Amino acid sequence: MAASMATSLQMLATRRSAFSSRMMLPSTTIADKRLTIQSKLSSSSSISLTKPFCRSFSSASQRYNNVVTSAISDKNEKEDLKSGLPIDLRGKRAFIAGVADDNGYGWAIAKALAAAGAEILVGTWVPALNIFETSLRRGKFDESRRLSNGSLLEIVKVYPLDAVFDSLEDVPDEIKTNKRYSGSSNWTVKEVAECVKNDFGSIDILVHSLANGPEVTKPLLETSRKGYLAALSASSYSFISLLQHFLPIINPGGATISLTYIASERIIPGYGGGMSSAKAALESDTKVLAFEAGRKKQVRVNAISAGPLGSRAAKAIGFIEKMIEYSYANAPLQKELLADEVGAAAAFLVSPLASAITGSVVYVDNGLNTMGLAIDSPSLSLE
Numbered sequence: 001m002a003a004s005m006a007t008s009l010q011m012l013a014t015r016r017s018a019f020s021s022r023m024m025l026p027s028t029t030i031a032d033k034r035l036t037i038q039s040k041l042s043s044s045s046s047i048s049l050t051k052p053f054c055r056s057f058s059s060a061s062q063r064y065n066n067v068v069t070s071a072i073s074d075k076n077e078k079e080d081l082k083s084g085l086p087i088d089l090r091g092k093r094a095f096i097a098g099v100a101d102d103n104g105y106g107w108a109i110a111k112a113l114a115a116a117g118a119e120i121l122v123g124t125w126v127p128a129l130n131i132f133e134t135s136l137r138r139g140k141f142d143e144s145r146r147l148s149n150g151s152l153l154e155i156v157k158v159y160p161l162d163a164v165f166d167s168l169e170d171v172p173d174e175i176k177t178n179k180r181y182s183g184s185s186n187w188t189v190k191e192v193a194e195c196v197k198n199d200f201g202s203i204d205i206l207v208h209s210l211a212n213g214p215e216v217t218k219p220l221l222e223t224s225r226k227g228y229l230a231a232l233s234a235s236s237y238s239f240i241s242l243l244q245h246f247l248p249i250i251n252p253g254g255a256t257i258s259l260t261y262i263a264s265e266r267i268i269p270g271y272g273g274g275m276s277s278a279k280a281a282l283e284s285d286t287k288v289l290a291f292e293a294g295r296k297k298q299v300r301v302n303a304i305s306a307g308p309l310g311s312r313a314a315k316a317i318g319f320i321e322k323m324i325e326y327s328y329a330n331a332p333l334q335k336e337l338l339a340d341e342v343g344a345a346a347a348f349l350v351s352p353l354a355s356a357i358t359g360s361v362v363y364v365d366n367g368l369n370t371m372g373l374a375i376d377s378p379s380l381s382l383e
Contacts, residue, residue, distance in 0.1 A: 085353070086116075087116045087347050087348060087351045087353060088116060088117060088351070088352070089113055089116035089117045089118035089204075089205075089347070089350070089351060090116075090117030090118075091117070092113075092117070092118045092119070092204040092205060093118065093119040093121065093200060093202070093203045093204050093205070094110075094113045094118045094119065094120055094121065094203065094204065094205035094206075094207060094350070095121045095122070095123065095196060095203050095205070095206055095207070095246065096109060096110050096113075096120065096121070096122045096123070096207040096209060097122075097123040097161060097163060097206075097207065097208055097209060097210055097238075097242055098123065098124075098125075098163075098207075098208065098209035098210040098211075099122040099123070099124055099132075099209065100124050100125050100128040100131075100132050101128075101132065101135075102135075102140075102141040102144040102145070103144070103339070104209065104309070104339070105209055105259055105306055105309060105339055105342050105343070106122075106207065106209030106259075107144070107339070108338075108339035108340050108342055108343035109207055109209065109257070109342065109343045109346040109347075110122065110153060110155070110207075110343075111145075111147060111153050111340070111343055112340070112343030112344050112346060112347040113205065113207075113343075113346070113347055113350070114147060114153045114154065115147045115148055115149070115347075116347050116351065118204075118205065119156055120153070120154065120155050120156060121155070121156055121157050121158075121159065121196065121200070121203070122155055122157075122158050122159070123158075123159045123160075123161030123163075123192055124158055124159070124160060124161060125161065125162060126160045126161070126162050126180065126181050126184050126187050127180040127181070129158070129160045129184060130183075132158065133158055136155065136158075157199065159186075159187070159192050159195060159196070160184040160185075160186070160187035160192075161187055161189070161192050162175075162181075162187050162188065163189055163210050163234070163238035163241060163242060164233055164234050164238065165187075165188040165189065166188060166189050166190055166241050166245070167188050167189075167190045167191070168188055168191065170188065171188065189238075189241045189242055189245050190245050192245075193242075193245035193246050193248075193249065196246075196249065197248075197249045201249070202249045202250065202251050203246065203249060203250055203251070203254070204250065204251050204253075204254045204255070204350075205254060205255055205256070205257075205350045206242060206243065206246050206250060206254070206255075206256040206257075207256070207257045207258075207346065207350075208238065208239040208242055208256070208257065208258035208259065209258075209259050210234065210235065210238050210239075211234065211235040211259070211275070211278070212230070212231070212234035212235060213227070213230070213231035213234070213235065213272075213273040213274060213275040213278065214227050214230050214231070214273065215227030215228075215230075215231070215272065215273030215274070216231070216271065216272060216273040216275050217270070217272065217273065218272045218273050219272050220272050220273075220274065220276070220277075222272075223272060223273050223274050227273050227274060228273070228274035228277070229274075230274075231273055231274035231275050231277070231278045232274060232277065232278045232281060234278075235275065235278035235279070235282065236278045236279070236281040236282040236285060237281075239258050239282060239285065239289075240285060240289070243256060243289055243293060243301070247293060247296070247297060247299065250297065250299050252297050252298045252299070253298050253299070253355075254297075254298075254299045254300070255299065255300040255301075255302070255349065255350040255351075255354075256289075256293070256299065256300065256301050256302070256350075257302055257303065257304060257346050257349055257350060258282055258286065258302075258303045258304075259303070259304055259306055259342075260279045260282050260283050260286075260303045260304070260305045260306075260361060261275075261279050261305060261306065262305055262307075262363075262365065262368070262369050263275065263276040263279055264276060264279035264280040264282070264283050264305075265280070265369075266369075268323075270319055282303065283303055283305075283361050286301055286302065286303045286359060286360075286361065287359045289301045290302070290358040290359030291359065294358055294359075300349075300350075300354070300355075300357065300358035301358055301359060302349050302354075302357060302358060302359070302360050302361070302362060303360070303361045303362070304342060304345055304346060304349070304361075304362050304363075304364055305361050305362065305363045305364070305365065305369065306337075306342045306364050306365060307327050307331070307337040307364065307365030307366060307368055308320055308323040308324045308327055308337070309324075309337065309339055309342075324336075324337075326374070326376075327365065327366065327368050329374075329375070329376040330368060330371055330374050330375055330376055331365065331366035331367050331368040331371065332366065332367035332368075332370065332371070333366035333367055334366075335366060337364075337365065337366055341364055342364050345362060345364045349362065
């Protein structure tokens, strides 16, 4: 046994010695190899002119050219290391449905995508369109438009949009003649998609930041059929309609995002009128649409379940401030949830960094969704 142990130790020492010799190459050897590689790479133009190589290995040659660029330029290499792992959306175009002011999640997502280099188009609810465009024009949003690099969020174009209606044939006369809709045209989902196609040809990112429940303050037991169906129409089917009409102009490999809420899974008293049902439908649809859009056009479909935010739209619930206080007191991360954090998560999900993520609901709520008990309850004592 002693002999075998000695043999084993000797073999181990030999392996370590071999490994160490490989790891501790003289610096001159490394430098010589690097010079040799660079000299070979410096003649890369001769490779690019070799037609059989390009035809047979086009993807490989593209990767090789990328290596050439970083290997030749030490400056670029240092810049890449300095920037880390960036979210790069330059050359991408995003359409964000549901931006009507500067303090909601839709606005935060627009800023995050713009900061990453994307071109921003927005769809604004028709009755809010005039106020929104006037505020933009007069500079009322300039402070909130400011990006981290000091520049301002630029919205290339604002489209009137009412995602409750798929086409003009679906619009009832009382809406067509409503003065809040006068002066606007081509605002149904189908028409907006056609306008975007005519104006820009295609998009890469589609964001659904829409929700409305006319009876949201009513308990579900008191919700009318009309109110319930209206909540589902505006808050969940609107996403299906948007993707249905925009998918033909979304570039392959594109991505979509919708916004949901934990009421889809847990009881949130006061969040009524069928809105909890609408969010549950939206999350279920996210999975099915991920399969269908993925198989049809390699488009990814995800949702963000965001925590409570004191936006103008959320104030319609009536107790949003209490929900924010509850989240602060009970979430694992005891801090204020910022709209920018949801924007950052959206930028990641639509970027190439999330190229294998689809059909997912990502929680951005300081971890509140993980809690089973309210630790600020008078009936609990965790001291």
